[in-house]
Amino acid sequence: MSEKTFYKGFTLLDGTGKPPVEDAGMLVEGKTIKKVGKAVEFEVSEDTKVVDLTGKTVMPGMINSHIHITMEPVGNPFALITTESLAKTALRGVKNLKKQLYSGVTYFRDVGGPDGVDIDLRNAVNEGIIEGPEFLVSGKVLTMTGGHGWPIGRECDGVDEMRKGAREQLKAGADLLKIMATGGVMTPGVEPGSPQLTFEEMKVAVEEAHKAGKKTATHAQGTTGIKNAVLAGIDSVEHGIFLDDEVIELMVKKGTYLVPTLVAPYFIVENGVEAGIPEYAVEKSKRVMDSHFKSFQKAREAGVKIAMGTDAGTPFNLHDKTAYELKLMADAGMTPMETIVSSTKTAAELLGIDENYGTLEEGKTADFLVLKENPLNNLDTLFNIESIYKLGKLVK
Numbered sequence: 145m146s147e148k149t150f151y152k153g154f155t156l157l158d159g160t161g162k163p164p165v166e167d168a169g170m171l172v173e174g175k176t177i178k179k180v181g182k183a184v185e186f187e188v189s190e191d192t193k194v195v196d197l198t199g200k201t202v203m204p205g206m207i208n209s210h211i212h213i214t215m216e217p218v219g220n221p222f223a224l225i226t227t228e229s230l231a232k233t234a235l236r237g238v239k240n241l242k243k244q245l246y247s248g249v250t251y252f253r254d255v256g257g258p259d260g261v262d263i264d265l266r267n268a269v270n271e272g273i274i275e276g277p278e279f280l281v282s283g284k285v286l287t288m289t290g291g292h293g294w295p296i297g298r299e300c301d302g303v304d305e306m307r308k309g310a311r312e313q314l315k316a317g318a319d320l321l322k323i324m325a326t327g328g329v330m331t332p333g334v335e336p337g338s339p340q341l342t343f344e345e346m347k348v349a350v351e352e353a354h355k356a357g358k359k360t361a362t363h364a365q366g367t368t369g370i371k372n373a374v375l376a377g378i379d380s381v382e383h384g385i386f387l388d389d390e391v392i393e394l395m396v397k398k399g400t401y402l403v404p405t406l407v408a409p410y411f412i413v414e415n416g417v418e419a420g421i422p423e424y425a426v427e428k429s430k431r432v433m434d435s436h437f438k439s440f441q442k443a444r445e446a447g448v449k450i451a452m453g454t455d456a457g458t459p460f461n462l463h464d465k466t467a468y469e470l471k472l473m474a475d476a477g478m479t480p481m482e483t484i485v486s487s488t489k490t491a492a493e494l495l496g497i498d499e500n501y502g503t504l505e506e507g508k509t510a511d512f513l514v515l516k517e518n519p520l521n522n523l524d525t526l527f528n529i530e531s532i533y534k535l536g537k538l539v540k
């Protein structure tokens with residue numbers, strides 16, 4: 145028999161977007177939520193442990209849709225990751241996993257790391273060798289020769305090579321494929337706005353992923369590249385800096401998600417060259433920040449599905465500061481409730497894990513946060529979480 149615990153007296157934010165429930169109760173058996181609702185509606189057996197959470201708010205653990213767990217958020221993460229040993233990179237991953245979990249991220253998606261280290265880290269968590277959130281991995285990013293992210297990527301040119309590259313990642317154990325549609329900020333000599341992989345190349349990668357029942361994400365900043373990726377059937381657009389009305393309409397129609405990662409260029413500009421960030425990255429980030437926020441606002445107003453992701457591992461984008469992204473999304477016009485749903489239910493749907501994760505409902509996994517305040521009144525409470533439960537167990 146698994147251990148049974150009854151949590152009671154808290155304000156419930158279940159992640160679905162429904163209004164909060166006061167004086168709520170939740171019965172957890174093992175790692176599963178058996179029942180959730182008003183505390184008075186529960187009959188609790190004698191062998192059940194009771195935890196009184198009066199005055200606290202309970203919400204699902206955050207799901208971060210865009211992380212680089214092996215990357216260190218220093219001034220120039222690529223320079224570090226391409227010069228140190230894979231063993232050292234893996235050790236950084238171990239440390240970063242703990243930071244993510246202890247700051248309230250109970251599930252995430254890793255969208256690019258070197259040589260399968262991300263895959264080994266995922267397996268190590270699942271096997272109980274190390275502590276961390278569960279997560280999905282992309283393996284190496286698929287990029288054109290010299291394209292964005294090539295230092296941690298598999299360079300592919302032409303449809304046959306792309307098919308091969310895609311199949312290699314799936315063979316190695318990737319849960320999704322990450323495809324580079326445009327240039328970006330952190331790779332020298334590439335422009336964020338310029339298209340990179342062609343429509344045809346992306347289409348075969350999407351085809352291979354979908355055949356295997358996996359999803360695809362694209363790093364996509366410029367309008368033409370985003371459009372190519374969406375038309376190729378991509379499941380999520382990451383960053384989406386230059387969105388026009390046509391591509392937004394297309395995303396709504398095809399159900400393509402946006403993972404804005406507003407904090408990524410924000411921290412680069414905030415910290416600047418003085419902090420050791422390469423000048424090209426600072427200069428490019430300054431140029432795109434305004435459009436980034438505007439594109440996010442237009443997409444939200446048009447009804448594009450938005451999943452929270454931070455791009456943690458990029459300069460000064462720390463592995464224990466996911467809550468900043470919610471704050472920036474709120475600054476850009478989301479209600480606090482929308483930021484929570486985007487970080488729980490919507491992210492779970494994007495990751496394809498919503499059957500078991502993302503909301504606090506009967507039958508789902510008991511991944512949840514106990515907060516000192518209601519985040520609908522103060523999102524800052526997410527920086528100082530009282531306790532974190534993963535798979536029904538107290539981790540912090």
Ligand SMILES: [Zn+2]
Pocket residue numbers: 210211212255455
């Ligand atoms: Zn990224």
